[in-house]
Amino acid sequence: MALFPEQRPRRLRSSSALRDLVAETRLHPRQLVAPLFVREGIDEPQPITSLPGVVQHTRASLRAEVRELADLGVGAVILFGIPSTKDSIGTQAFDPEGIVQAALNDVRADVGERMVVMADLCVDEYTDHGHCGILDGRGSVDNDRTLAVYAKIAIAQARAGAHVVAPSGMMDGQVGAIRQALDGEGFTDTAILAYSAKYASGLYGPFREAVDCTIVGGGDRKGYQQDWRNGSREALLEVHADLDQGADMVMVKPALAYLDVIAAVRAAVDVPVAAYHVSGEYSMIKAAAANGWIDHDVVATEHLTAIRRAGADIILTYLARWYAEQYAQA
Ligand code: PBG
Numbered sequence: 468m469a470l471f472p473e474q475r476p477r478r479l480r481s482s483s484a485l486r487d488l489v490a491e492t493r494l495h496p497r498q499l500v501a502p503l504f505v506r507e508g509i510d511e512p513q514p515i516t517s518l519p520g521v522v523q524h525t526r527a528s529l530r531a532e533v534r535e536l537a538d539l540g541v542g543a544v545i546l547f548g549i550p551s552t553k554d555s556i557g558t559q560a561f562d563p564e565g566i567v568q569a570a571l572n573d574v575r576a577d578v579g580e581r582m583v584v585m586a587d588l589c590v591d592e593y594t595d596h597g598h599c600g601i602l603d604g605r606g607s608v609d610n611d612r613t614l615a616v617y618a619k620i621a622i623a624q625a626r627a628g629a630h631v632v633a634p635s636g637m638m639d640g641q642v643g644a645i646r647q648a649l650d651g652e653g654f655t656d657t658a659i660l661a662y663s664a665k666y667a668s669g670l671y672g673p674f675r676e677a678v679d680c681t682i683v684g685g686g687d688r689k690g691y692q693q694d695w696r697n698g699s700r701e702a703l704l705e706v707h708a709d710l711d712q713g714a715d716m717v718m719v720k721p722a723l724a725y726l727d728v729i730a731a732v733r734a735a736v737d738v739p740v741a742a743y744h745v746s747g748e749y750s751m752i753k754a755a756a757a758n759g760w761i762d763h764d765v766v767a768t769e770h771l772t773a774i775r776r777a778g779a780d781i782i783l784t785y786l787a788r789w790y791a792e793q794y795a796q797a
Contacts, residue, residue, distance in 0.1 A: 733778025
């Protein structure tokens with residue numbers, strides 16, 4: 468007779484079939500969003516050194532990639548553009564002929580309603596100073612002038628075919644300004660995925676290489692993105708502000724160092740919660756695996772599952788294609 472016959476948790480761990488049966492957390496490729504980069508004026512896809520396996524796409528290679536992702540059952544893509552000319556206000560972000568607008572048109576023509584097509588809505592890839600907003604005379608970001616530019620971008624992206632626009636600049640009032648602009652032009656069905664709790668993280672480093680973005684004067688984004696010393700109290704303030712302004716979905720970013728925030732947001736709201744497994748989180752797995760220090764597939768699955776377990780309904784991740792391929796084979 469065992470000492471504690473009623474407590475034998477190992478029983479349900481004894482076979483892979485049993486573990487699968489009782490697993491609390493499942494992750495389906497439909498819940499994943501693949502971030503993709505499209506660059507103006509290149510003839511061949513360009514590798515990104517710090518993001519192994521991710522490229523800056525040409526318009527043609529982007530189309531092919533999105534079709535393949537749709538065939539693999541990935542839920543959505545989110546597009547980031549790299550224009551060939553940048554200026555102080557990020558004009559290419561709202562030019563109807565701009566690279567992302569062209570790519571949105573291409574992709575919607577190819578995949579239609581088979582998958583969700585999202586556009587990141589910000590200016591940092593399009594400004595010559597690298598900030599997520601318009602600068603005032605003293606070199607800091609002018610919140611309200613930036614909102615006017617975001618409104619124009621939202622309309623351009625919706626007109627080009629984005630199902631969802633995702634404002635990532637962390638300006639106060641950005642969701643309301645975008646909702647009002649979209650509704651004013653009749654785009655009442657275009658949804659908003661708000662980057663609500665976005666931290667001024669060091670983990671965006673490889674992304675900045677991916678979009679050729681350098682912040683002028685060695686600056687940072689601490690004047691608009693959240694301080695990582697602040698947890699769910701400030702995050703929920705941001706989330707509720709975005710919901711009051713009409714956000715359809717909210718996001719926490721990055722993911723793994725902020726699982727506490729994901730869990731708190733999931734518990735506090737009734738809309739879908741997304742988490743962004745960002746460039747640096749991906750690169751750390753790739754680099755350690757390339758050294759033979761960790762097993763890529765095990766750690767990648769463990770990390771994505773943990774983000775889902777914390778409460779994310781949707782995960783933006785550069786691992787989307789890999790995960791969907793694995794899932795199809797399993
Ligand atoms: C801003 C934006 C950034 C990321 C997504 N949208 C960069 C930043 O805030 O500095 C980072 C994504 C990643 O690191 O994978 N447009």
